[in-house]
Amino acid sequence: MYLTAEEENVLDGEQGETLRKAMEILVALGDIYGADGLIPVKSAQIAGVSYKTIGDAGLEWISNLEGTVKVPSILNPAGMDMLRWKEMGIEPEFAEKQLEIIAAYEKLGISSKCTCTPYYLEGFSATCGDHLAWSESSAVSYANSVIGARTNREGGPSALSAALVGKTANYGYHLDENRVPSVSVVVDHELSGSDYGALGYIAGKEIGNRVPMFHLASTPTSDELKGLGAAMAASGAVALYHVEGVTPEAKQVHFDKPDENITIQRSQLDEVYETIIGNDDDLECDIVAVGCPHCSPEELNNIADLLEGKKIEKELWVCTSREVAQRYPDVVKRIEESGSKVLCDTCMVVSPATEGHNCMMVNSGKALAYVPGMCKVPAKIGSLETCIKRAGGDN
Amino acid sequence: MTIKIECRTIARGVAEGEVLLSGDALSFLGNVDPKTGVVVDPGHAIYGECIKDRILVFPHGKGSTVGSYVIYQLKKNNVSPAAMINIDSEPIVAVGAIISDIPLVDRLDKDPFTIFKNGDRVKVDSTGGFVELMNR
Numbered sequence: 001m002y003l004t005a006e007e008e009n010v011l012d013g014e015q016g017e018t019l020r021k022a023m024e025i026l027v028a029l030g031d032i033y034g035a036d037g038l039i040p041v042k043s044a045q046i047a048g049v050s051y052k053t054i055g056d057a058g059l060e061w062i063s064n065l066e067g068t069v070k071v072p073s074i075l076n077p078a079g080m081d082m083l084r085w086k087e088m089g090i091e092p093e094f095a096e097k098q099l100e101i102i103a104a105y106e107k108l109g110i111s112s113k114c115t116c117t118p119y120y121l122e123g124f125s126a127t128c129g130d131h132l133a134w135s136e137s138s139a140v141s142y143a144n145s146v147i148g149a150r151t152n153r154e155g156g157p158s159a160l161s162a163a164l165v166g167k168t169a170n171y172g173y174h175l176d177e178n179r180v181p182s183v184s185v186v187v188d189h190e191l192s193g194s195d196y197g198a199l200g201y202i203a204g205k206e207i208g209n210r211v212p213m214f215h216l217a218s219t220p221t222s223d224e225l226k227g228l229g230a231a232m233a234a235s236g237a238v239a240l241y242h243v244e245g246v247t248p249e250a251k252q253v254h255f256d257k258p259d260e261n262i263t264i265q266r267s268q269l270d271e272v273y274e275t276i277i278g279n280d281d282d283l284e285c286d287i288v289a290v291g292c293p294h295c296s297p298e299e300l301n302n303i304a305d306l307l308e309g310k311k312i313e314k315e316l317w318v319c320t321s322r323e324v325a326q327r328y329p330d331v332v333k334r335i336e337e338s339g340s341k342v343l344c345d346t347c348m349v350v351s352p353a354t355e356g357h358n359c360m361m362v363n364s365g366k367a368l369a370y371v372p373g374m375c376k377v378p379a380k381i382g383s384l385e386t387c388i389k390r391a392g393g394d395n
Numbered sequence: 396m397t398i399k400i401e402c403r404t405i406a407r408g409v410a411e412g413e414v415l416l417s418g419d420a421l422s423f424l425g426n427v428d429p430k431t432g433v434v435v436d437p438g439h440a441i442y443g444e445c446i447k448d449r450i451l452v453f454p455h456g457k458g459s460t461v462g463s464y465v466i467y468q469l470k471k472n473n474v475s476p477a478a479m480i481n482i483d484s485e486p487i488v489a490v491g492a493i494i495s496d497i498p499l500v501d502r503l504d505k506d507p508f509t510i511f512k513n514g515d516r517v518k519v520d521s522t523g524g525f526v527e528l529m530n531r
Contacts, residue, residue, distance in 0.1 A: 021494065024406065024407065024493045025489075025490055025493050025494075028405045028406065028484070028486075028489045028490070028493060029486055029489065031405070032405070032483075032484055032485065032489060048461075048464075053461055055461075057429070057465070057467045057468035057471065058461075058464045058467075060467075060471065061464065061467050155460045155463065155486055155487070155490060156460065156463075157463060157490045157494060
């Protein structure tokens with residue numbers, strides 16, 4: 001891999017140990033994937049935040065780093081809402097470690113706003129063709145597919161390295177040739193809302209890590225695309241997809257028709273809706289969680305409308321980023337008047353607070369894929385309306 | 396006599412130790428106990444072996460990316476391999492080796508599974524880009 005004289009100096013440790021290691025990580029990844037060199041990135045989004053995932057070893061490594069990031073950088077969701085962790089039932093020992101992790105990242109100049117939807121936040125907007133170093137799989141999928149920006153699915157340490165150096169290795173989805181679809185997916189029935197999550201849940205398993213081109217009968221909103229991409233990145237490893245006539249590259253670039261064709265039937269979606277993942281019994285859901293990925297302002301507003309004048313009976317979590325919640329205090333208030341909780345900085349997948357529940361109802365294909373394994377809680381998917389009904393909000 | 400084998404550098408450093416060959420890929424998260432460095436997965440080729448201070452030879456890493464931090468944990472607990480040799484490195488082990496200061500190389504000029512035996516004394520000089528099989 002070609003390095004400029006300045007990059008070589010960094011690799012030789014002339015700008016300190018932290019940058020030397022960061023550069024060594026970028027070069028190693030570049031060599032492994034055959035990159036020709038490093039390219040500047042516009043922003044970084046760093047995974048490896050929840051104490052539940054990185055533990056003491058991760059905390060120690062991050063704490064030992066020095067210096068400041070060179071591009072706007074932000075964190076993935078953490079294990080708890082930084083302000084309401086007690087209410088979530090988080091143990092004080094966990095909270096203390098979690099706050100230490102956040103402080104260690106902040107010391108490096110990284111924004112402590114923990115979200116999987118950085119694209120809704122000030123300073124993290126991206127446009128078609130921008131190069132990024134994002135890690136969270138749904139954010140990577142959204143950036144590549146819905147925005148048309150370019151990022152690989154960075155691991156925590158590699159995204160952090162890219163943030164510190166301000167560059168990443170030029171391979172994978174940064175290059176035109178790897179953005180070409182290799183499989184078509186046809187859906188000839190109408191879809192809406194959580195159908196896109198269920199579709200992604202099914203399609204991701206069949207697509208694996210390839211790039212699909214979707215031919216859909218309906219025109220999805222950007223929130224629906226967010227749900228589709230998040231689910232495919234969880235049940236499979238899809239980091240980029242195109243939708244004919246909808247996503248930016250599908251509109252701008254003429255792609256040849258892929259040889260392989262997958263058709264997804266309505267009956268396959270119905271089957272996903274009818275199954276509880278992680279358990280064979282017909283369990284009663286005792287927690288309902290929406291906002292995976294984190295809610296957009298439009299989704300929050302929609303939830304507030306559906307909950308208007310209702311009182312819910314079960315635990316209902318609405319997950320979003322703190323910045324979006326703070327931008328719309330009235331909407332948050334309308335949601336919480338029903339007894340639901342608007343939780344920020346965290347989500348139902350990465351927080352230990354969901355463990356011990358009987359069964360979780362979600363409206364997200366990604367949550368459906370991860371909650372049974374990562375939280376040991378069986379999960380069931382339903383539309384947003386069904387979720388609210390199940391929480392007891394139909395009175 | 397010593398045999399010198401050229402290789403690709405992934406994580407820089409120099410270390411010496413006894414070879415431990417694993418024909419199976421390794422998921423540091425789950426396969427290895429971070430406290431003892433013992434391989435705890437009963438289905439693994441080197442089940443029961445301790446990787447501490449060894450020159451650990453395996454095809455490549457696999458599994459969760461949290462494996463990088465498990466390698467760091469092994470190092471902090473003084474039970475990490477002295478160096479690692481892969482057929483083809485992937486990001487989990489590469490990142491883990493770099494953050495933990497463990498030399499890592501791959502793509503040796505000769506197949507390490509043919510040329511090395513368990514217990515051979517080997518020096519990995521990844522800064523120099525070579526591996527040395529010491530007096531056999």
